[in-house]
Amino acid sequence: MRPLTPADLNPAILNVQYAVRGELAIRAEEFREKLQAGHKDLPFKKVISSNIGNPQQKGLDQPPLTFTRQVAALMEYPPLAELVKDKWPQDVIERAQELQEEIGSIGAYSHSKGVPLIRKHVAKFIEERDGYPSDPEDIFLTAGASAGVSLLLNVLITPPTTGILIPIPQYPLYTATLAQYNGVALPYHLSEPDGWQTSLAEIEAAIAKAEKDGITPKALVIINPGNPTGALLDVPTMESVVRLCEQHSLVLLADEVYQSNLHKPDTHPFHSFKQVVRRLGSPIPLFSFHSISKGVKGECGRRGGYFECANISPEVRALLYKMVSVGLCPPLAGQIGVDCLVRPPRPGQPSYPVWKKETDEIAAALAQRTRIMARRLNALPGVSCVESPGALYLYPRLELPQKAVEAAGKLGKPADALYAMELLEDTGICVIPGSGFGQKDGEHHYRLTCLCPGVEEYVGALESFHVKFLEKYGGL
Amino acid sequence: MRPLTPADLNPAILNVQYAVRGELAIRAEEFREKLQAGHKDLPFKKVISSNIGNPQQKGLDQPPLTFTRQVAALMEYPPLAELVKDKWPQDVIERAQELQEEIGSIGAYSHSKGVPLIRKHVAKFIEERDGYPSDPEDIFLTAGASAGVSLLLNVLITPPTTGILIPIPQYPLYTATLAQYNGVALPYHLSEPDGWQTSLAEIEAAIAKAEKDGITPKALVIINPGNPTGALLDVPTMESVVRLCEQHSLVLLADEVYQSNLHKPDTHPFHSFKQVVRRLGSPIPLFSFHSISKGVKGECGRRGGYFECANISPEVRALLYKMVSVGLCPPLAGQIGVDCLVRPPRPGQPSYPVWKKETDEIAAALAQRTRIMARRLNALPGVSCVESPGALYLYPRLELPQKAVEAAGKLGKPADALYAMELLEDTGICVIPGSGFGQKDGEHHYRLTCLCPGVEEYVGALESFHVKFLEKYGGL
Ligand SMILES: Cc1ncc(COP(=O)(O)O)c(C=O)c1O
Ligand SMILES: Cc1ncc(COP(=O)(O)O)c(C=O)c1O
Numbered sequence: 001m002r003p004l005t006p007a008d009l010n011p012a013i014l015n016v017q018y019a020v021r022g023e024l025a026i027r028a029e030e031f032r033e034k035l036q037a038g039h040k041d042l043p044f045k046k047v048i049s050s051n052i053g054n055p056q057q058k059g060l061d062q063p064p065l066t067f068t069r070q071v072a073a074l075m076e077y078p079p080l081a082e083l084v085k086d087k088w089p090q091d092v093i094e095r096a097q098e099l100q101e102e103i104g105s106i107g108a109y110s111h112s113k114g115v116p117l118i119r120k121h122v123a124k125f126i127e128e129r130d131g132y133p134s135d136p137e138d139i140f141l142t143a144g145a146s147a148g149v150s151l152l153l154n155v156l157i158t159p160p161t162t163g164i165l166i167p168i169p170q171y172p173l174y175t176a177t178l179a180q181y182n183g184v185a186l187p188y189h190l191s192e193p194d195g196w197q198t199s200l201a202e203i204e205a206a207i208a209k210a211e212k213d214g215i216t217p218k219a220l221v222i223i224n225p226g227n228p229t230g231a232l233l234d235v236p237t238m239e240s241v242v243r244l245c246e247q248h249s250l251v252l253l254a255d256e257v258y259q260s261n262l263h264k265p266d267t268h269p270f271h272s273f274k275q276v277v278r279r280l281g282s283p284i285p286l287f288s289f290h291s292i293s294k295g296v297k298g299e300c301g302r303r304g305g306y307f308e309c310a311n312i313s314p315e316v317r318a319l320l321y322k323m324v325s326v327g328l329c330p331p332l333a334g335q336i337g338v339d340c341l342v343r344p345p346r347p348g349q350p351s352y353p354v355w356k357k358e359t360d361e362i363a364a365a366l367a368q369r370t371r372i373m374a375r376r377l378n379a380l381p382g383v384s385c386v387e388s389p390g391a392l393y394l395y396p397r398l399e400l401p402q403k404a405v406e407a408a409g410k411l412g413k414p415a416d417a418l419y420a421m422e423l424l425e426d427t428g429i430c431v432i433p434g435s436g437f438g439q440k441d442g443e444h445h446y447r448l449t450c451l452c453p454g455v456e457e458y459v460g461a462l463e464s465f466h467v468k469f470l471e472k473y474g475g476l
Numbered sequence: 477m478r479p480l481t482p483a484d485l486n487p488a489i490l491n492v493q494y495a496v497r498g499e500l501a502i503r504a505e506e507f508r509e510k511l512q513a514g515h516k517d518l519p520f521k522k523v524i525s526s527n528i529g530n531p532q533q534k535g536l537d538q539p540p541l542t543f544t545r546q547v548a549a550l551m552e553y554p555p556l557a558e559l560v561k562d563k564w565p566q567d568v569i570e571r572a573q574e575l576q577e578e579i580g581s582i583g584a585y586s587h588s589k590g591v592p593l594i595r596k597h598v599a600k601f602i603e604e605r606d607g608y609p610s611d612p613e614d615i616f617l618t619a620g621a622s623a624g625v626s627l628l629l630n631v632l633i634t635p636p637t638t639g640i641l642i643p644i645p646q647y648p649l650y651t652a653t654l655a656q657y658n659g660v661a662l663p664y665h666l667s668e669p670d671g672w673q674t675s676l677a678e679i680e681a682a683i684a685k686a687e688k689d690g691i692t693p694k695a696l697v698i699i700n701p702g703n704p705t706g707a708l709l710d711v712p713t714m715e716s717v718v719r720l721c722e723q724h725s726l727v728l729l730a731d732e733v734y735q736s737n738l739h740k741p742d743t744h745p746f747h748s749f750k751q752v753v754r755r756l757g758s759p760i761p762l763f764s765f766h767s768i769s770k771g772v773k774g775e776c777g778r779r780g781g782y783f784e785c786a787n788i789s790p791e792v793r794a795l796l797y798k799m800v801s802v803g804l805c806p807p808l809a810g811q812i813g814v815d816c817l818v819r820p821p822r823p824g825q826p827s828y829p830v831w832k833k834e835t836d837e838i839a840a841a842l843a844q845r846t847r848i849m850a851r852r853l854n855a856l857p858g859v860s861c862v863e864s865p866g867a868l869y870l871y872p873r874l875e876l877p878q879k880a881v882e883a884a885g886k887l888g889k890p891a892d893a894l895y896a897m898e899l900l901e902d903t904g905i906c907v908i909p910g911s912g913f914g915q916k917d918g919e920h921h922y923r924l925t926c927l928c929p930g931v932e933e934y935v936g937a938l939e940s941f942h943v944k945f946l947e948k949y950g951g952l
Contacts, residue, residue, distance in 0.1 A: 004789065074549075180799075323489060
């Protein structure tokens with residue numbers, strides 16, 4: 001009997017890379033365990049997981065929205081209604097009752113596309129957002145946006161010559177899943193000097209290159225607002241993107257999970273691709289993804305989200321239904337979360353004042369931290385940073401001293417990976433080097449989240465580490 | 477711009493079949509919608525979804541366990557503790573507090589393998605069950621057992637020549653996922669005359685055939701207790717299976733989700749493959765799957781479960797960790813459910829009496845229904861049915877009249893599919909024909925669940941339909 005080795009496994013799996021939970025995250029875990037075990041020999045007192053947009057994690061402790069959680073608690077244990085009847089807002093109790101009547105127990109498998117009533121509510125939310133109709137049959141609830149993206153890539157990719165256009169930098173779910181399903185990543189660079197705008201010329205160039213390489217571009221991924229960049233597409237760019245998809249028969253995959261994380265909505269508003277596609281009357285197949293993990297909700301652990309299909313035939317939709325039915329159904333706690341996302345309390349309802357205060361505070365704190373952090377990072381020597389208008393991140397660019405590049409080279413690492421590792425070891429702050437998201441050759445970046453309780457302590461640590469690093473490698 | 481058609485999609489996806497939610501389930505949904513909309517022209521008043529082991533679904537309404545749900549409600553909304561402090565059992569409140577302190581908010585992504593403390597509890601549960609050590613690092617919490625099976629098949633299959641040995645009849649998750657990942661299903665027949673026992677000779681024959689066909693058998697799937705058969709493997713058979721895996725260098729995939737659904741534990745006890753492997757000191761790579769969806773918990777909608785690796789190298793485990801990290805983490809509600817599964821209330825604890833009563837009642841009702849239904853089905857002309865000692869199902873065999881076979885043939889259907897469709901149209905009971913699970917050529921079966929509130933009404937309807945069917949097709 002031979003033992004099972006990596007060489008025995010699906011080679012596609014060996015190629016998967018996922019930096020968000022890669023080497024640095026594993027090292028950060030070790031530090032966390034050390035601190036928990038009472039070790040006192042580390043130069044920091046806590047680990048800050050700035051590698052992952054996880055607002056409610058320990059140490060960040062963004063509070064969950066009361067409305068969502070009260071509804072969820074009632075769904076878990078319906079007899080609770082009796083106990084809280086005069087204590088919790090009436091609309092919470094009614095919401096739970098309404099869902100209860102429709103769903104029955106949240107311990108039952110639901111419809112594989114998600115509870116029909118919740119899909120209706122999602123469609124209504126989309127209609128109100130966009131001003132165009134949405135069909136509940138086109139909505140698939142998912143275990144987070146990740147599950148939807150993974151499904152669609154699996155379905156769209158016929159190995160080995162299917163190419164998928166992805167932005168660089170990108171959220172590494174895309175490259176990881178492409179590797180898993182033997183798809184070819186067709187990178188197109190976002191334009192950093194223009195605040196990470198999407199460049200049609202770059203996409204065209206990537207398509208031309210793919211065709212030369214014998215790869216068929218099948219779909220175009222747009223992350224809007226961007227991760228890690230926070231950039232938002234303006235309407236003219238979106239229209240050009242749609243036209244480009246028409247021209248090249250591309251499926252558009254619109255990852256819009258950060259659609260409500262807007263820090264400068266006056267100058268950088270969000271427009272959905274669904275709206276643009278409908279306004280143009282375009283026939284392009286579109287899948288748009290949303291999630292309860294981001295926004296001001298930050299309900300990552302529930303695993304909830306949805307995707308909407310537009311211009312997708314009933315036959316293809318039926319295939320997708322078949323595929324999700326193999327996994328039985330998305331988690332009910334996530335589905336309840338989606339219902340609360342798309343049907344928040346309205347003005348006049350008893351839950352509204354608390355909900356409004358909670359969501360306003362979270363949004364304001366995030367926008368303010370993003371601004372302060374970007375400005376202070378920009379003030380550091382060798383750092384330049386687009387002040388993200390959306391999402392949860394900053395993606396500063398580093399000019400690193402030659403000596404650091406050489407030292408990293410000796411370790412077989414990009415210099416920003418060395419930077420991130422030393423940052424972690426010195427401050428307990430875990431970020432992700434630009435190599436995890438993609439960047440141009442010779443460039444260095446890192447991504448950090450703008451989630452943290454005390455911005456002063458956090459940025460202060462980043463600043464003093466940066467200066468130390470430059471001193472160490474002769475960059476000052 | 478061409479529209480997206482099935483022909484544009486990954487051909488592997490087109491081959492996926494999943495009967496549990498196939499044509500019949502879709503038709504059943506239509507009937508349910510009709511009834512909801514007030515239609516009165518159907519010959520039944522409700523649809524009974526006997527196609528899926530979903531104990532808490534509407535109409536079956538198996539109650540959730542109070543302990544699990546109270547803990548879960550507290551995790552959803554921790555301030556609730558104040559309100560229920562003198563009303564709910566103290567151990568519920570302590571359990572929630574303990575998990576709370578470890579996890580923080582259930583709205584945060586957890587460790588991708590699941591909350592470390594919960595994995596420790598799973599390992600302890602396995603140690604107590606088997607009498608052999610279990611390492612929390614070998615435990616991966618999952619979104620139901622389905623997610624674990626899907627991951628492992630994806631990782632083990634190198635297309636196009638990897639074969640996976642699967643029992644026939646089988647739970648169609650296996651054939652569906654094999655089709656999805658371009659693996660080759662290597663069927664081995666269970667022996668119906670021996671109560672669906674696993675036959676080593678059949679497995680050997682399937683291996684020999686695979687090798688002749690140029691297919692490399694990579695893993696052996698055992699479902700124990702079986703779905704759809706309810707059969708349990710005895711220890712000598714399990715030992716031979718392990719030896720066979722050693723001899724052919726096979727990975728063993730032990731689907732043990734029904735391990736606590738035992739209707740005749742004295743004559744048909746459950747033994748885990750982990751225990752057998754350890755007792756034999758065998759080096760075979762083993763993955764065993766468990767779930768909170770089945771047993772007496774029936775918490776399908778939470779999507780919780782785990783798999784344990786045995787004899788798996790740290791390198792392979794690290795690859796699995798990488799893969800699960802792409803999906804971020806299993807749903808926290810499912811993870812909490814796993815904790816309650818592996819740490820139920822103990823005698824002496826305040827929650828114990830209610831927990832004991834609830835679980836005993838569910839188990840007894842299930843065993844009794846299984847017995848009654850098997851006996852009454854066996855009394856019907858042309859029906860023979862193994863009285864399942866485990867799981868949630870019966871898998872009766874039908875001798876169908878030649879005319880029915882011909883009528884079905886004209887519709888391009890197997891005769892048991894015709895039977896199941898007419899059963900649904902006549903009684904509202906949705907079962908799955910044997911063709912969905914696999915059977916020998918010319919045989920006919922169907923699977924039905926033993927979940928139902930009133931056994932009399934349910935079996936009564938099955939009986940009178942059966943007689944009508946035989947009359948219609950000249951079998952009486
Ligand atoms: C751009 C983007 N898409 C999708 C996801 C997946 O999130 P989830 O699966 O939690 O919805 C993330 C998570 O960070 C993301 O940043
Ligand atoms: C044999 C078997 N394995 C696995 C599963 C998957 O269940 P879940 O994903 O809900 O844990 C089922 C569900 O019916 C099953 O019957």
